[in-house]
Amino acid sequence: MQDALFDDPDMPPAPVATAGTVRKRAGAPKVLPAPIDPTQQTLATALPPQLRLGTSSWYFPGWAGLVWDGEYGQPVLSKHGLAAYARHPLLRSVSLDRTFYRPLSASQFAAYAAQVPDDFRFVVKAPSLVADAMVRAEDGRGEQPNPAFLDPALAAQQFVQPALDGLGDKIGALVFQLSPLPGSMLARLPQLLQRLRAMLAALPALRPAAPDGVIAVEVRNPEFLTPAFVEVLREAGATYCLGLHPKLPPIAAQLPLLRALWPGPLVCRWNLNRLHGGYGYEQAKALYEPFDKLVDPDPETREALARVIAGTTGAGHNAYITINNKAEGSAPLSVLALARAVERLGG
Template sequence: MPDSVQDDLFADASPPERQPAPGIAASRLSPGQADAKQAPKTAGKSGGVALAPGALQLAELAAQLPAGLRMGVSTWSYPGWDELVWDGAYDASVLSKKGLTAYHQHPLLRTVCVDRTFWRPLTASQYAAFAAQVDAGFRFVVKCPAGVTDAQVRSEDGKPHQSNPAFLDPRLAVECFVEPTLEGLGEKLGVLVFQLSPLPWSWLSRPGALLEKLGVMLAAVRQALAARPQVIVAVEVRDPELLGPALASTLKAHGATFCLGLHGKMPPIEQQLPTLRALWPGPLVCRWNLNRVFGAYGYADAQKKHEPFNEIRSEDLHTRTLLARTIQGITGAGQPAFVTISNDAEGCAPRSIALLAQALAQSGPA
């Protein structure tokens, strides 16, 4: 990688603070402040969901972003986003089924992470129902079911109670995940994410065996994607011990990339970037899941603080600044970037995306 590109991608220094981008009302982007809202509208009017009219004001900002960048949220069924994404108050059940019809029209939201697949596989027809709600240029990020990527079988409270015999099984990965997503999403499939859940010592103490098993599965996945080489395969880990050259070598050998997992259980972004550097040149896949202030298992605390998810309540300027620089360097070198953000990152995913977009617009071309 040329030094100039490497510096853009992985430098730790923060750029100087700038004024809000032209045409974007500062009040819409100010941390800790919710938009003034009118009385809630009738949920599910005419059986559909519409985009908040104010969201179209972000089109000017969207036009300043790198062409290869797609940003979005992880899970979209939040009623608290009325007047940010939705044109009124809708039940979560309505948004879950029909919210993508409005979501995909938002100027800044060009992808979405389908998280629910981690808990239960979806059918091709369920994926097709999602695809039917978005335009031809939209792309999905989809997580592989935990039945394949978790080395342990867990009870309803998340506690492991036995080893998973299907862990990283190539046949199951292809038949229960890759094939249904391909059939249902078609050209709208952008990224397949294989998130390895926290591993027991029996695997962490044998990294060679683990990576060999991972490589066999990735080879099968790539073979199943032979007709769709543009689909990105990304591996996310939840054990810092796995970061390093061996993981990068395995991913590179099988046409996969490393997913930046910004989460309390993992090191901060700057400590994960060397693994991504080892795969250069290549795409960026980033999932900003949980603000580190809440710790490794702080989802409940984060949700309690952030509900109803319409404000920035846990601003993380450090992560946002370095993520913006990483995006700028990677897209500036002609590589695609998929970035999805959770409400648990800063309190309101659509606002975090708008702030990240503003940072990118202010920094100018890479």
């Protein structure tokens, strides 16, 4: 039986309908998009076609008026909101984050693909089954080493092949986000890079099923940011996922890795505002909910990212950028601000 399509493992229960609840007619879409803003439509047409901007998941009620035509509960949005999300002129991608918690089947991926237009591209996180070095307790603490970490067969069978079969040419980036490693593993980084090399080499080729698709590796330990890591990615035809997160150095310090892998596509996930530190997700969530405005604008990061995007797309390469609500307070508004910054640079 298919799980409820929740991107957050700790979803609250659906709200109970009241007498004032507006009921949509039978057969109508369960979630409708916000009216299209003509200025955003014009902005979208001015952006490079290789650029696909999006958010991390889409189930947020606070996006009413920004993405949705009104208020909907999280469970409704999680199950039925993607089609409405994909009608927003600037949202041509999304990060499928629920895949980190449990692998999806090809049919589940196909159900997502059926809800979006042909030029939409998904950024998909690999399951923690193969991307997390630790087996974790419910509170997130590592209990013991994960024997399946970077397992080549599991990575192919439980992630890459189902994504290929279900999403097909709507794959943008398949991202192995390696969770923070304990010091004992970091002390054996050369051996770990060998495991990563073996896994990447064993993955099914994305082309021709997904001509725009790329395998990307995102890390949470700055110790990875070395020429040896770059060489592993280059050998496999993979790329580095620019991770904008306080556990890593600012964007400028990560750019040498992208230059070393040039030419090629750009994959970036803007996860968390540096103001909150490496463990600040809950703090950011408490400050930013309901995610309907920019609370902590970060123009420095935004402008730096816009320059990287312009350079990448200007050379004819794809750029997949997804933004979390915890980056500035509202992911759709961050997308809008970033799109404007790219337009100012001439695309």
